[in-house]
Amino acid sequence: MTTTTPAPAIRPAAPSRPRPHAPESGPWVGRPVDRRDGPTKTTGTATFSAEYQLPDLAHGWLVHAPIARARITAIDDAAARAHPGVLTVLSHLNTPRLKPSPARPSLLDMSTMVGGTRVDYLGTDEVFFDGQPVAVVVAESLEAAQYAASLVQVDYAPLPATIDFAAAAAAGRATPVKQSLGMPTLVGSVGDADAALGRAAHVVDLHFTTPGHNHNALEPHATTAVWDGDRVTVWDATQGIDWFRKHLALRFDVPVESVRVIAPFVGGGFGGKGSVWAGTLLTVLAARVTGRPVRMALSREAVNRVVGGRTPTRQRVALGADADGRLTSVIHEAVLRNSPVGGGPEQVVGASGDLYASPHVRLVTSMVTLDLVPNTFMRAPGESTGSFGLESAVDQLAHDLGVDPLELRLRNEPETSALHHRAFSHRRIRELLHVGAEAFGWADRTPGGRRDGSQLVGHGLALAYHPAWEFPANVTLLLRRDGTALLRCGFQEMGMGTATVQAQVVADALGIPFDAVHVDYGDSDLPIAPNAGGSTQSASIAAAVLRSAAKLRRAVSQLHQRPGESLAQTLTRVGRDVEVSVGSDVGVGAAATSVRFIATTLLNQRRWVRAASGAHFCEVRVDADTGEVRVTRWVGAFDIGTVLNAKTAASQLRGGIVMGLGLALTEETVVDGRTGRIMNAGLAEYHVPTHADVPHIDIHLLDDPDPTMPLGVLGAGEVGITGVGAAIANAVFDATGRRVTDLPLTLDRVAP
Amino acid sequence: MLVVNDAPTTLDLEPRVSLLDALREHLHLTGTKKGCNQGACGACTVLVDGRRVLACLTLAMQVEGREVTTIEGVGPHPLQAAFVRRDGLQCGYCTPGQICSAIGMVAEHRHGAASVVTDDVTTTPDLTPEEIRERMSGNLCRCGAYNGIVEAIVDTAPAMAEMAPALTPVPA
Numbered sequence: 001m002t003t004t005t006p007a008p009a010i011r012p013a014a015p016s017r018p019r020p021h022a023p024e025s026g027p028w029v030g031r032p033v034d035r036r037d038g039p040t041k042t043t044g045t046a047t048f049s050a051e052y053q054l055p056d057l058a059h060g061w062l063v064h065a066p067i068a069r070a071r072i073t074a075i076d077d078a079a080a081r082a083h084p085g086v087l088t089v090l091s092h093l094n095t096p097r098l099k100p101s102p103a104r105p106s107l108l109d110m111s112t113m114v115g116g117t118r119v120d121y122l123g124t125d126e127v128f129f130d131g132q133p134v135a136v137v138v139a140e141s142l143e144a145a146q147y148a149a150s151l152v153q154v155d156y157a158p159l160p161a162t163i164d165f166a167a168a169a170a171a172g173r174a175t176p177v178k179q180s181l182g183m184p185t186l187v188g189s190v191g192d193a194d195a196a197l198g199r200a201a202h203v204v205d206l207h208f209t210t211p212g213h214n215h216n217a218l219e220p221h222a223t224t225a226v227w228d229g230d231r232v233t234v235w236d237a238t239q240g241i242d243w244f245r246k247h248l249a250l251r252f253d254v255p256v257e258s259v260r261v262i263a264p265f266v267g268g269g270f271g272g273k274g275s276v277w278a279g280t281l282l283t284v285l286a287a288r289v290t291g292r293p294v295r296m297a298l299s300r301e302a303v304n305r306v307v308g309g310r311t312p313t314r315q316r317v318a319l320g321a322d323a324d325g326r327l328t329s330v331i332h333e334a335v336l337r338n339s340p341v342g343g344g345p346e347q348v349v350g351a352s353g354d355l356y357a358s359p360h361v362r363l364v365t366s367m368v369t370l371d372l373v374p375n376t377f378m379r380a381p382g383e384s385t386g387s388f389g390l391e392s393a394v395d396q397l398a399h400d401l402g403v404d405p406l407e408l409r410l411r412n413e414p415e416t417s418a419l420h421h422r423a424f425s426h427r428r429i430r431e432l433l434h435v436g437a438e439a440f441g442w443a444d445r446t447p448g449g450r451r452d453g454s455q456l457v458g459h460g461l462a463l464a465y466h467p468a469w470e471f472p473a474n475v476t477l478l479l480r481r482d483g484t485a486l487l488r489c490g491f492q493e494m495g496m497g498t499a500t501v502q503a504q505v506v507a508d509a510l511g512i513p514f515d516a517v518h519v520d521y522g523d524s525d526l527p528i529a530p531n532a533g534g535s536t537q538s539a540s541i542a543a544a545v546l547r548s549a550a551k552l553r554r555a556v557s558q559l560h561q562r563p564g565e566s567l568a569q570t571l572t573r574v575g576r577d578v579e580v581s582v583g584s585d586v587g588v589g590a591a592a593t594s595v596r597f598i599a600t601t602l603l604n605q606r607r608w609v610r611a612a613s614g615a616h617f618c619e620v621r622v623d624a625d626t627g628e629v630r631v632t633r634w635v636g637a638f639d640i641g642t643v644l645n646a647k648t649a650a651s652q653l654r655g656g657i658v659m660g661l662g663l664a665l666t667e668e669t670v671v672d673g674r675t676g677r678i679m680n681a682g683l684a685e686y687h688v689p690t691h692a693d694v695p696h697i698d699i700h701l702l703d704d705p706d707p708t709m710p711l712g713v714l715g716a717g718e719v720g721i722t723g724v725g726a727a728i729a730n731a732v733f734d735a736t737g738r739r740v741t742d743l744p745l746t747l748d749r750v751a752p
Numbered sequence: 753m754l755v756v757n758d759a760p761t762t763l764d765l766e767p768r769v770s771l772l773d774a775l776r777e778h779l780h781l782t783g784t785k786k787g788c789n790q791g792a793c794g795a796c797t798v799l800v801d802g803r804r805v806l807a808c809l810t811l812a813m814q815v816e817g818r819e820v821t822t823i824e825g826v827g828p829h830p831l832q833a834a835f836v837r838r839d840g841l842q843c844g845y846c847t848p849g850q851i852c853s854a855i856g857m858v859a860e861h862r863h864g865a866a867s868v869v870t871d872d873v874t875t876t877p878d879l880t881p882e883e884i885r886e887r888m889s890g891n892l893c894r895c896g897a898y899n900g901i902v903e904a905i906v907d908t909a910p911a912m913a914e915m916a917p918a919l920t921p922v923p924a
Contacts, residue, residue, distance in 0.1 A: 038836030041844030042851060044783015044823035051782035142777055143768055218787045218795055218845040218894045267785070267845030268894050300788040495842030495895045651839045651897060658896025683792035683892060690889040694898040696881070 028504040028514045029711070030703065032647035035497045036519075037265070046265045049235045050222035050297040057224075058087055060286045060296035061145035062278070063135035063152045064305055065127040068163055068371045068676030070156035072125040072134060079151040080137055085144035087290055089152060090122055090282075091135040095289065097123035098251045098281065108594045110531075111246035116275035116308060117342040117374050121282055127156065128341045129373045130676040131305025133278045138286050138294060161371040164673040165312050166209075169335045174366035177345045182602050184347035184382070184467060188419045191360035193320075196329035200320025204397045208317065208389040210725070210743045212669035213310040213662075214303075214681075215378050216688055219267020221307060222297035223283035231258045234284055238263050239274040240531035241490050245524045247276045248284060264522025266494040270659070271377035273494075274533050278306045304681035308376035309669055311336040313348055313385045317393040320360075325401045327358040327412050332390060334365050342374030346382030351465045351722070352390050353419025354609055356412040361419050372676055377533065379659055380718035383466050384725070388663075388743060391462035391726030396739060405461050405730070406433055406442060417609045425608040426706040426714075428639040429463065432615040435700050436461075436637035440617035449735040455621040458735025462727035464614030464638070466719035468709055469601075471530035471540045472593045474583030477506065477548040479556070481577055483568035485510055487548075488520045489541055491529035495655075496717060497648035498537060504644060505542050505711065509549030510567055528585050535612065535715030538644060543710030544582045551580040610706065612714040614638040616657070616727040622735045627751025629665055629732055634697045641706035641714035649716045650699040656720020657697055661689045663721065664728040665744050754815050756781070757825025765812050772796045772807035775822060783823035783848045787892070794891035797849040797856070798822050802917035804856025806890075823848035826855060829915075831908045838907065840900035846893045854905050857887045859916035879909050 040046040065072075077089035101115035119128055127134065135152050139145035162168055179187040197203060224235040232252070238244045241261045249256040266273060279298045287294040298306070313334055320329035334348035349363040378384075398405035413430060416423055437443065442461070449458040478486040487506050491498050503517040510517075520526060530540045553567065555578050561570040571578060584590050604610070619633035636657055643649050666687035670679045680686045705712020725743055732750060733739050740749045753762050756779060763778055772789070775781045775798070787795030789808045796807040799821040826832075831851055834840070841847045858879070866873040869886045877883055884905050885898070893901065905912075 034836050035839065035841075037844065038839075038841065039832070041841055041847045042823075042832040042835045043827055044781075044848045046844050047782065048785075048845065050786075051776070053780055141766075142773060143766060147768075216894060217843070218793060218892065219785070219843065220787065265844065268843040270894070297786065300790065300792075495844070497842075647839050651842060651895075651900065654899055655842060655896035658898065659894075682790060683788045684790060688892055688894055689896070689898075690892060691885040691898050691902065692889040694885070694896070697899055 026508045026511065028507040030643050030646060031504065032645060033500065033504065033514060035648055036500045036503065037493050048219055048265050048267050049224060049237045049263060050295060052224050052235045054224065054226055054293040056292055058138050058140060058290060058292040058294045059142040059145045060283055060294050061137045061149040062133040062282070062302055063137065063149050063154065064302065065130060065132045065134050065156070067127060067156050067158060068130045069159040069161035070127040071159065072127065072154055073157050074155040075135065076153040077135065080148040083144060083148040083151060085140040086148045087138045087140065089135055089137050090286060090289060092122050092125055095122040095285065098285065099253050111243040114240060114243040114247045114275050116277040116376060119341050121278050122285065129339065129371055131373055133282060133306060136282050136286050138290050161676060163370055163372065163671065163676040165337050165368065165370060168368040168370060169314050174335045174368045177365045177367055182598065182605065185350040185353055185363065185419065186345050186347060186365040188353055188363045189361065190419055193329045193331045193360040193362035196360035197318055197320040197331060200328050201323045202321045202397065202400055203318065204393050204400065205318040206393050206396060206741055208315040208392065208741045210313045210385040210388060212312045212671065213378055213667050214669050214686060215270040215272030215309065216683060216686060217268030217270055217272055220298045220300055220303045221273065221277065221279045222295070223280045224293065224295040225284045225287040226293035227288050230254050232284060233260045233262065235262045236280050237266050237273050238492065239266065239269040239494065239533060241492060241524050242528040243531055244276055244280065251281060252284065261524040262522060263492045266492050269494050269532065270379045271381065271533065272307050274531060275376055300683060301681040304678055306373065308343060308374045310378040310381065311346060311375040315348065315386065315389040317389040319393050319397050321397055321401070325397070325403050325408050325411055327356050329360040330356065330358045330418065331362045332386070334386065335368065336365065337368050337370050337375060339372055339374040340369055343376065348382040348386035351383055351386060354417045354611065355390065355463060355465055356418060357414035358418045363419065372671065379656065380466055380721045383718065383722045384660065384663060387462065387465065387722045388725035388729065391723055392729050392741065395726065395730040395733065406437055409433060409463065423608045425610045425708040426641065428702055428704060429613055431702060432613060432637040432639055436615040436617050436635050439637070439698060439700055440635040442617055447734065454624050456624050456735040458620050458622065458731045460618050460620070460727045460731025460734055462616050462723035462730060464616060464719050464723035466535060466612050466715065466722055468610040468612055468706070468714040469534045469536045470543065470710065471536050472583060472597050473530050473540045473544040474527035474585055475541065475544045475548050476527055476579055476581040477545070477552055478577060478579040479510060479552055479567055479571060481571040481575060483512055484516045484518065485512060486518050486520065487545065488526045489529045490524055490526035491521050491537060491541065492532065493521065494532055496532070496537065496652060497645060500648060501538060501644040502541055502545060505545045506549065509546055510552070512568060527581065527583065535717040535719065539710045539713035539715060542713055546710060548580050548582040551582065552578060555580060608708060610708060610714065612638065612640045612716065612719040614719055614723065616723050618727045618731050620728060620731040620735055622732060622750060627747040629745055629750055631661060631728060632695055634695055636697065636720065637700040638719060639702045639704060639714070640716045640719065641704065641709055642712035643701050643703040644713060646701065649701065652716045653699050653720040654697045656718060657724055658689050658694055660721040660724025661693055663743060664725045668744055753817060755819045757821060763812065767813055769812045770808055771810040771812045771815055774812035775807060781822050781824055785845050785848060787845065794853055795846050795849040797853040797891065799852055799856050802859055802919050804853050823852060826852065830911050831855065831904060834904035834908045835901070838900040838904040840897050840904040842895035842897050846891060850891045850893065850901055853888060853891045855912060858909055858912040859919055862913045862916045863919050881906060
């Protein structure tokens with residue numbers, strides 16, 4: 001008897017597969033219900049951090065240093081103070097100092113990592129980067145504060161500065177980074193990758209560069225703060241209510257309970273609102289010094305100058321393959337940048353240890369230190385730029401071998417991760433390639449492109465990959481005798497649809513209708529939610545919701561629940577509401593949560609590799625005369641584990657791809673190599689994708705639960721942007737025959 | 753003196769106050785958003801006498817005696833529901849500007865305005881997704897909700913065209 005291995009079952013994409021359901025019954029998880037915050041956002045009633053009305057509100061405005069390294073020698077604020085409506089001008093000459101940022105961040109208290117820089121704003125005469133705030137004007141009106149800021153005269157004694165990334169990297173000033181336990185992969189080696197490369201039948205050895213990027217969320221960072229004695233209330237544009245609260249308590253030397261941070265709605269973050277930057281600190285400081293409620297809404301230019309962005313990269317990707325195209329060596333080297341006052345490495349090379357099978361792997365990350373505002377995480381830090389290098393190189397290898405790039409990827413699909421030989425908790429890349437290729441019509445294309453009038457048409461493919469993480473989350477869950485439920489958790493609504501999807505999770509967990517679940521969020525008075533970062537929030541909160549629902553079921557069962565009776569029926573009969581909590585915000589419980597988190601994270605990392613993944617397929621049209629690239633078609637197939645809400649999940653993935661279009665085609669933070677000044681600190685000069693740049697994006701979801709993650713969720717916020725740069729560069733190569741290895745793919749790089 | 757969302761409104765302002773800051777800081781109509789304050793992002797789009805205008809590049813004094821409609825005054829409008837249904841928003845910060853801009857855009861189209869992607873400018877083109885994308889490109893969405901926004905406008909364009917006001921020529 002002969003047996004054949006069946007081809008892997010391909011599950012149809014979720015959006016085209018309506019789940020059987022009655023209108024008012026579950027399951028709710030997965031259904032494309034409308035986001036709950038939709039009506040408030042489409043009517044203009046959602047309130048953002050610069051929009052809270054307080055009596056006697058004063059306005060702050062920053063004065064920035066126009067120099068990269070210097071000491072302040074004099075400040076003349078007389079003209080500013082004399083301007084009508086000005087309350088005060090704060091500088092290092094007259095302002096109480098904040099407590100310093102923690103010198104050594106601790107995994108046990110991650111709020112210690114949340115300072116964007118280590119600069120002692122208004123506490124030092126030293127300037128560490130162009131744009132550093134050196135004074136704050138506080139005035140009765142926005143106009144007076146802004147104008148008076150222009151009247152503050154500051155004199156500087158310049159100091160030597162290192163600014164030019166390419167020059168510093170070329171001069172060999174990069175320092176290798178060491179791998180920290182529990183952190184994403186920055187360094188690693190298995191076998192002898194260099195020797196294997198030397199022996200390989202086929203070699204691709206390419207160098208890549210990617211520029212710095214800025215988040216440029218549409219809502220500029222803004223803070224409103226009011227003190228009442230030693231207690232302060234802060235409305236802030238933040239991705240991490242709890243971490244911001246603890247950081248402010250530490251810097252202002254007050255108990256954590258004295259700080260309340262409110263942020264129900266945040267106008268986009270993408271990592272830029274994940275750390276405490278100058279605007280937040282100086283608004284709280286100005287409110288304390290003046291005794292007035294103070295609002296400081298940063299200008300677009302100020303956001304770019306005081307909030308860090310994505311590091312530029314220089315990469316080398318070298319691939320060795322045998323005659324059949326099986327990889328024998330993967331080398332990925334990356335040079336990044338930080339700053340003497342902050343910033344850190346990104347996992348540019350991380351996916352290169354997981355994505356393909358290879359007996360020999362060498363991954364290296366090194367950093368140069370530049371006198372610029374520190375770099376910070378921006379959507380898929382490292383993975384978004386590293387995937388450009390790796391997936392471009394794989395495409396080049398396929399071309400050199402004369403093998404379809406899809407087929408080459410199938411040939412190199414690993415059984416375990418190449419770098420650590422760890423099992424994948426869940427890996428569906430073969431299915432993704434098949435689903436995406438079928439939806440796109442990959443097999444029907446003409447490899448090598450074709451000409452259509454004045455346009456060169458090409459097609460590209462690249463994989464997407466982003467590790468999955470899980471953080472502790474605390475919640476309370478109340479079920480009332482009338483059958484309604486209340487979930488309380490201190491997250492913020494930043495566009496992910498968190499309140500909507502968690503209400504879906506609660507509805508199924510308690511067996512009640514979606515509309516019966518209310519969610520309270522956006523306030524540090526609520527149980528602690530994890531930071532919105534690393535695509536972790538949905539899975540992390542869902543884990544706590546499931547635990548709380550189980551606890552609630554146990555509590556109800558002790559109320560003499562009768563067979564066949566629903567939870568709500570029991571509560572109605574006994575005339576009681578039941579509330580349970582999961583996690584503890586303070587004391588021994590909180591410490592135990594931290595220890596358990598670290599232990600679980602380390603253990604899980606040793607046991608398996610967990611990641612969301614995807615396959616991008618795209619079509620570009622390149623103007624044969626000018627080199628202008630237009631993206632005309634896009635299919636993305638994704639494995640994000642369980643899909644909590646098919647509508648909002650697809651939107652998040654599209655959003656990642658759109659930001660990836662910017663990364664590929666237009667986005668570049670340009671720093672003047674002489675002065676350290678960002679030369680395009682505005683949306684007129686830093687080009688994010690517009691309506692006209694974005695075709696219809698066709699999203700396919702496997703909706704296949706990861707067996708090791710809470711509810712099977714792998715996270716959808718970042719995987720979408722990974723691989724996009726390479727998919728477009730590969731399509732441009734297909735169309736034009738030009739392998740562009742420097743981003744963005746501007747006309748000068750693409751034109752013949 | 754101006755009319756804001758049908759309400760006659762008198763404001764006593766410094767001459768340097770923009771229409772955007774007048775709305776947000778003085779009238780507390782914070783639905784109109786400040787994204788760049790330099791006319792690059794479209795988040796502050798409002799309607800002045802039915803035409804879309806960037807409130808950040810307009811001095812409050814310039815709208816003396818004119819009718820200003822903000823997101824707080826457009827509804828209930830079928831486009832608002834369509835944005836929710838099509839998920840044409842994520843963080844929501846660009847949304848009021850997108851909606852006001854789309855209402856003004858459809859009115860412009862109804863009055864025969866061509867765009868740069870219009871092949872024959874002597875005729876009024878259909879409001880195809882390509883035309884909508886071109887005409888809406890002054891409104892940035894960093895979350896990347898563009899697909900849903902275009903779908904919402906396609907869904908609602910016929911109804912919006914019927915509701916569109918008669919546009920008077922732009923004052924010289």
